[in-house]
Amino acid sequence: MKKRIILRFKKNTIDKPIVYKLVKDYNLIFNILRANISPKAESLMVMELEGTEANFKKGMKYLKGLDIDTEPMERDINRDENKCVHCGLCTSVCAPEALYIKDRRSMSIEFDYNRCVACELCVKVCPVKAMSVSFE
Ligand code: SF4
Ligand code: SF4
Structure with missing residues (x-):
């Protein structure tokens, strides 16, 4: 297995x-x-x-x-770059800082997949449903 x-x-x-x-x-x-x-x-x-x-x-x-x-871990998290409006809401719930503010001036939000632990909190808070979960 x-x-x-x-x-x-x-x-x-x-x-x-x-x-x-x-x-x-x-x-x-x-x-x-x-x-x-x-x-x-x-x-x-x-x-x-x-x-x-x-x-x-x-x-x-x-x-x-x-x-x-x-x-x-039976699920995976993805971000739809076309949907994300960089509002920053998800950064406040992402404890391992997989979602973070890359540039304070432009407020662009980056997603570091390698830090994500698939807690799904960002999926719940994203207002435009840019974050999604897929199951294996
Ligand atoms: S909450 Fe959604 S729209 Fe806002 S920065 Fe995060 S992924 Fe992008
Ligand atoms: S699923 Fe959890 S750890 Fe992964 S990006 Fe979203 S809030 Fe961060």
């Missing part, structure tokens, strides 16, 4: 060798898709894991034991 998961680390868990353990102890193949690591706040990582179902479950149990929250 292959699954994409979102990992949320608290400050005291970012230094754990989790990738090494997932590979070595649970025989899981990994691909880090996105990472937003901060020593001062909650950190996030989106990872694709591949392995047997039994090993996947054991790996998730290992992460839970370290107090690392995991959730499956």
Whole structure:
């Protein structure tokens, strides 16, 4: 099986060798898709894991034991550049700052896909429905 998961680390868990353990102890193949690591706040990582179902479950149990929250990522977020009017509303709800003000003078809003954790909050607030969610 292959699954994409979102990992949320608290400050005291970012230094754990989790990738090494997932590979070595649970025989899981990994691909880090996105990472937003901060020593001062909650950190996030989106990872694709591949392995047997039994090993996947054991790996998730290992992460839970370290107090690392995991959730499956089964959706993707996209922005329709033609619809976006750069109102900036979405930047106020986007905690990982995937949506951010690039230039204060022009107030142009950028979307950094690599930081997005698919929380869908921007989809709810965008007045012109420029942000959308797709399911795998
Ligand atoms: S809320 Fe929608 S229209 Fe406004 S900046 Fe964000 S994506 Fe663009
Ligand atoms: S879904 Fe939207 S609000 Fe949530 S992290 Fe991605 S860009 Fe930010």
